[in-house]
Amino acid sequence: xxxxxxxxxxxxxxxxxxxxxxxxxxxxxxxxxxxxxxxxxxxxxxxxxxxxxxxxxxxxxxxxxxxxxxxxxxxxxxxxxxxxxxxxxxxxxxxxxxxxx
Numbered sequence: 001x002x003x004x005x006x007x008x009x010x011x012x013x014x015x016x017x018x019x020x021x022x023x024x025x026x027x028x029x030x031x032x033x034x035x036x037x038x039x040x041x042x043x044x045x046x047x048x049x050x051x052x053x054x055x056x057x058x059x060x061x062x063x064x065x066x067x068x069x070x071x072x073x074x075x076x077x078x079x080x081x082x083x084x085x086x087x088x089x090x091x092x093x094x095x096x097x098x099x100x101x
Contacts, residue, residue: 026096029089033082034097042100051073054100063094 010064027067031040037050044052056063067090077083 025089026092026094028044029085029093030096034093042097053097056097059096060091063097064090066081067093 030087034053037048037052038044038053042052042054042056044050058066064087066074066078067085068081068087070078072079082090
């Protein structure tokens, strides 16, 4: 019985640490890939016509799709997917963006 408890506790701690790592990864990726145009806190940069991302109404999955696939009517780099990002990294960035207030 104690062995099951220890295994379950270890699994919970592992999952919690992975979730924390993913959030940190999203923040780091945002800083390197997005902050230059959208601002360190997602406030946007009107002079560049880069919109604010904080408090966006888009869902995380919509943001991730926009990051990976882009939209033809958007200005570069969002007229196509951002190069060098896989789906997991795009999702991490999107989830980080949703935390910006």
